[in-house]
Amino acid sequence: MNARTAGPVLVVGTGLLGASVGLALRAEGVDVLLADVSPTALDLAVDYGAGRLPAPGDEPALVVVAVPPDQIPETVARVLAHHPGALVTDVGSVKQQPLEALRALGADDSRYLGSHPLAGRERGGAISARADLFLARPWVLTPHERTTPAQVRVLEDLVLDLGATPVRLSPEEHDASVAVISHVPQLIASLMAARLVDAPSAAVGIAGQGLRDVTRIAASSPELWVQILGANADAVVPVLEAVGSDLAGLVEALRGQHRPGARRAVAEVLAAGNAGVSRLPGKHGQDARFASLVVLIDDRPGQLAALLTEIGEVGVNLEDLRLEHSPGAQIGIVEVAVLPEVRDRLERELTERGWRIAG
Amino acid sequence: MNARTAGPVLVVGTGLLGASVGLALRAEGVDVLLADVSPTALDLAVDYGAGRLPAPGDEPALVVVAVPPDQIPETVARVLAHHPGALVTDVGSVKQQPLEALRALGADDSRYLGSHPLAGRERGGAISARADLFLARPWVLTPHERTTPAQVRVLEDLVLDLGATPVRLSPEEHDASVAVISHVPQLIASLMAARLVDAPSAAVGIAGQGLRDVTRIAASSPELWVQILGANADAVVPVLEAVGSDLAGLVEALRGQHRPGARRAVAEVLAAGNAGVSRLPGKHGQDARFASLVVLIDDRPGQLAALLTEIGEVGVNLEDLRLEHSPGAQIGIVEVAVLPEVRDRLERELTERGWRIAG
Numbered sequence: 055m056n057a058r059t060a061g062p063v064l065v066v067g068t069g070l071l072g073a074s075v076g077l078a079l080r081a082e083g084v085d086v087l088l089a090d091v092s093p094t095a096l097d098l099a100v101d102y103g104a105g106r107l108p109a110p111g112d113e114p115a116l117v118v119v120a121v122p123p124d125q126i127p128e129t130v131a132r133v134l135a136h137h138p139g140a141l142v143t144d145v146g147s148v149k150q151q152p153l154e155a156l157r158a159l160g161a162d163d164s165r166y167l168g169s170h171p172l173a174g175r176e177r178g179g180a181i182s183a184r185a186d187l188f189l190a191r192p193w194v195l196t197p198h199e200r201t202t203p204a205q206v207r208v209l210e211d212l213v214l215d216l217g218a219t220p221v222r223l224s225p226e227e228h229d230a231s232v233a234v235i236s237h238v239p240q241l242i243a244s245l246m247a248a249r250l251v252d253a254p255s256a257a258v259g260i261a262g263q264g265l266r267d268v269t270r271i272a273a274s275s276p277e278l279w280v281q282i283l284g285a286n287a288d289a290v291v292p293v294l295e296a297v298g299s300d301l302a303g304l305v306e307a308l309r310g311q312h313r314p315g316a317r318r319a320v321a322e323v324l325a326a327g328n329a330g331v332s333r334l335p336g337k338h339g340q341d342a343r344f345a346s347l348v349v350l351i352d353d354r355p356g357q358l359a360a361l362l363t364e365i366g367e368v369g370v371n372l373e374d375l376r377l378e379h380s381p382g383a384q385i386g387i388v389e390v391a392v393l394p395e396v397r398d399r400l401e402r403e404l405t406e407r408g409w410r411i412a413g
Numbered sequence: 414m415n416a417r418t419a420g421p422v423l424v425v426g427t428g429l430l431g432a433s434v435g436l437a438l439r440a441e442g443v444d445v446l447l448a449d450v451s452p453t454a455l456d457l458a459v460d461y462g463a464g465r466l467p468a469p470g471d472e473p474a475l476v477v478v479a480v481p482p483d484q485i486p487e488t489v490a491r492v493l494a495h496h497p498g499a500l501v502t503d504v505g506s507v508k509q510q511p512l513e514a515l516r517a518l519g520a521d522d523s524r525y526l527g528s529h530p531l532a533g534r535e536r537g538g539a540i541s542a543r544a545d546l547f548l549a550r551p552w553v554l555t556p557h558e559r560t561t562p563a564q565v566r567v568l569e570d571l572v573l574d575l576g577a578t579p580v581r582l583s584p585e586e587h588d589a590s591v592a593v594i595s596h597v598p599q600l601i602a603s604l605m606a607a608r609l610v611d612a613p614s615a616a617v618g619i620a621g622q623g624l625r626d627v628t629r630i631a632a633s634s635p636e637l638w639v640q641i642l643g644a645n646a647d648a649v650v651p652v653l654e655a656v657g658s659d660l661a662g663l664v665e666a667l668r669g670q671h672r673p674g675a676r677r678a679v680a681e682v683l684a685a686g687n688a689g690v691s692r693l694p695g696k697h698g699q700d701a702r703f704a705s706l707v708v709l710i711d712d713r714p715g716q717l718a719a720l721l722t723e724i725g726e727v728g729v730n731l732e733d734l735r736l737e738h739s740p741g742a743q744i745g746i747v748e749v750a751v752l753p754e755v756r757d758r759l760e761r762e763l764t765e766r767g768w769r770i771a772g
Contacts, residue, residue, distance in 0.1 A: 172619055172621055182772060184707075184770070184771050184772045186709060186769060186771040186772075187771065187772070189709065189771065191621075192618070192619040194619065221615070221618070221619060223615055227613070227615060230613070230616065231612075231613065231615055231616035231619060232616075232619075234608055234609065234612045234616050235609075235612070235616050235617065235619060235620040235621075235624050236620075236621075236623065236624065238605070238608065239605055239623055239624045239627045239628075240623070240683075241660075241663060241682070242601055242604070242605045242627060243623075243627050243686060243690075244682050244683050244685070244686025244687075245601070245656050245659050245660055245663070245682065245686070246597070246598055246601045246656065246686075246689075247685070247686040247687075247688075247689035247690040248659060248682060248685035248686050248688075248689050249593055249597065249652055249655060249656060249689065250593070250594075250689035250690070250692050250693065251685055251688050251689045251692070253590075253593045253594070253689075253692070254586070254589070254590065256580075256582055256586060256590055257589065257590035257591075257593050257594050258594065258692050258693060258694065259551070259580070259694060260531055260551040260553065260580060260590060260591075260594060261594040261595075261693055261694065262531055262550075262594075262595075264595065264598055264599070264602075264629070264630045265594050265595065265598045265693065266693055267626040267627070267629050267630065268598045268601060268602050268626070268627055268629075268630065269598075269686070269689065269690045269693065270623075270626050270627075270690070271623045271626065271627065272683075272686035272687065272689065272690040273686075273687060273690050273691070274683070274687075276680045276683035276684045276687065277680070279679075279683050280676050280679050280680045280683065283667060283679055284667075284670050284676060284679070287667040287668065287670055290667060291664055291667050291668055293608055294660065294663060294664050294667070295664055296608060297604050297605065297608060297660065298657060298660045298661060298664060300604050300607060301600075301604055301653065301656065301657045301660065302657060304600060304604070304653060305650055305653050305654055305657060308642060308643075308646040308649060308650050308653070309646065309650055311643050311646055317639050317643060320638075320639050320642055320643070321635045321636075321639045323600070323603050323604065323607060324603050324631075324633070324635035324638050324639065325635045326603070326606070326607035326610055327602060327603025327604070327605075327606040327607050327628070327631035327632075328603075328606075328631065328632060328633075328635065329606075329607075329610050330605075330606035330607050330608065330609035330610045330612075330628065330631065331602075331606040331609070331628045331629070331631040331632050332632070333609050333610070333612070333617050334609065334617060334620055334624065334625055334628065335617065335618060335620065348543075350545060350548065354730060355724075355725045355728060355729060355730045355731075356721075356722075356725030356726075357725075358721050358725075358731060358734070359718060359720075359721030359722040359723075359724065359725040360722075360725075361718075362715075362717050362718030362721055362722075363715070363718040363719075363721075363722055364718075365714075365718065366714045366715030366716075366717075366718040366719075367715075369714055370714060371713060371714045372714075372717060372736070374736055375717070375734065375736040376735075376736075377731070377733055377734045377735075410545060411543070411545075412543050412545035412546065412548065413541065413543045413545075413546065
């Protein structure tokens with residue numbers, strides 16, 4: 055059995071995630087019903103092609119609840135009651151507390167299977183929705199004691215239809231995971247960026263890529279994050295306390311740096327950072343599996359394309375690329391990451407073709 | 414008077430920075446003398462073209478000390494004594510403590526003018542040196558009470574010869590600035606990355622670009638950073654304590670989140686993060702001056718080049734570009750930042766040309 059064959063899918067909440075689910079399912083030919091407390095948002099999502107308004111007699115086999123975090127338990131409970139034959143999931147960033155809240159409301163949790171797509175954008179709303187939003191992203195399913203294997207298969211089919219990669223974790227594992235890989239990093243970035251509010255202009259003026267990277271996600275929406283952090287406080291607090299404890303140790307070591315062992319304490323935090331970052335998957339600047347090459351380009355249309363065209367002509371695949379604009383100069387710095395065995399050949403070929411290599 | 418006309422420049426220490434200074438000055442036709450405590454490193458730098466060995470009678474007008482941070486005061490003092498007619502600078506990341514240490518050694522500080530190029534690479538050594546290393550980067554000069562305007566001009570000429578942008582700050586201003594824009598961000602990234610050492614594989618496996626950005630610089634060398642942080646502890650500690658204090662407030666608010674005002678306390682940290690990150694100059698993903706467009710490409714040679722060629726054909730300049738590879742998929746996600754007024758046109762043109770736009 056597959057979500058596609060068992061009847062329409064109802065999406066409750068037509069913001070970015072809900073409307074994207076609708077668009078992606080429509081693209082697969084699935085009949086999608088839409089609901090939203092805001093008639094304006096609902097009309098927009100229908101116009102956008104994310105699905106249709108339910109007609110009398112429509113009965114969904116599967117319901118995706120995509121409302122803001124603090125409305126999830128009540129909405130899921132209501133949906134379970136209104137659609138007694140449907141499997142209901144949600145797409146919230148936290149899983150344990152909403153499940154408990156749902157049970158406290160007396161809902162039939164045997165038909166609720168929470169999930170969490172690790173996808174999103176800075177901008178919200180149906181207007182930002184895309185059928186490709188979930189493509190190749192992890193989508194965590196969080197089965198609980200009353201979930202059946204058949205229900206997991208139905209939801210995994212849906213996730214695969216959306217182009218995402220299903221991952222199974224318990225609600226507790228999920229919440230502990232996102233605390234360390236998403237929620238605490240968000241707070242750490244915000245705490246660092248907050249130090250810039252009163253920093254002298256001279257300091258901000260000489261800042262470089264390192265600071266920009268550390269603080270990039272500090273631009274996220276406070277309203278959304280207050281809800282997420284509130285719902286996952288139990289998992290976030292221990293991680294944040296561990297950071298605070300390490301930080302206090304650092305302050306003590308830097309203050310008493312001439313005491314025996316103080317420098318070692320600082321070095322140990324830095325070494326632990328080395329070890330931690332090396333565990334991250336995927337492609338990034340410091341990835342030990344790749345070698346990097348820094349090329350200088352003029353900051354005008356077509357230059358980067360010309361460089362990448364020549365890299366393509368040489369037959370080298372880019373594993374990663376970073377673009378940096380230099381303060382006070384019309385010059386762009388492009389760092390490309392490639393497999394180590396082709397790096398020197400690429401440098402040679404690009405130099406021969408007249409590119410300025412800066413490292 | 415100009416560094417170029419007054420006699421040779423002596424570079425003491427032929428690692429990454431020293432050898433890069435030598436290469437850049439040689440490219441400008443300046444006579445460069447090299448010195449290093451390691452005969453092997455010195456030979457390598459000479460072979461590399463960064464300069465020549467001093468001959469009897471050579472007398473430098475300007476000396477650039479580019480040794481590891483903890484050897485700067487003694488080396489500068491020795492150089493001042495050996496070359497009584499020369500202006501001496503260094504390229505260390507911290508300026509106040511080395512100046513005090515120099516004075517404590519009884520050196521003639523009237524001929525010492527510290528400086529700090531905000532440039533570097535992950536890899537050290539002359540073998541990584543580049544004549545372009547300082548191109549368009551800020552290079553801070555830190556005049557003190559005994560520095561003359563003529564000395565500042567000589568060093569600014571050198572900095573301009575190296576392609577960098579001179580910036581003047583007092584030693585105290587410099588150290589306070591780098592504490593907040595470089596040293597504390599380094600520690601924050603390390604503290605966050607250290608939390609990943611014992612994180613479950615499941616958590617690390619669903620990590621995304623946000624965490625990668627926050628922790629990227631945590632891959633830096635502990636040996637170097639222990640020296641830098643030790644020398645700038647006085648400026649680093651207050652910033653780190655302010656972060657620690659905000660962090661403790663966050664922990665308290667998240668623990669007692671149902672108390673009045675607790676959510677507001679969390680929201681205020683997030684809002685301060687918004688405000689801080691908006692002060693950063695330059696081009697980055699969340700820059701409010703630019704609009705972004707997300708395009709999906711196949712992960713094979715030439716695809717990114719083809720995309721950027723078409724963007725160039727449309728006549729649109731890229732302000733920034735981020736490349737992300739999706740977990741489990743042979744698909745690359747390219748986020749391009751452009752001026753807001755051209756964004757919609759670019760989306761239309763790329764869609765017409767068959768590119769998959771994901772946002």
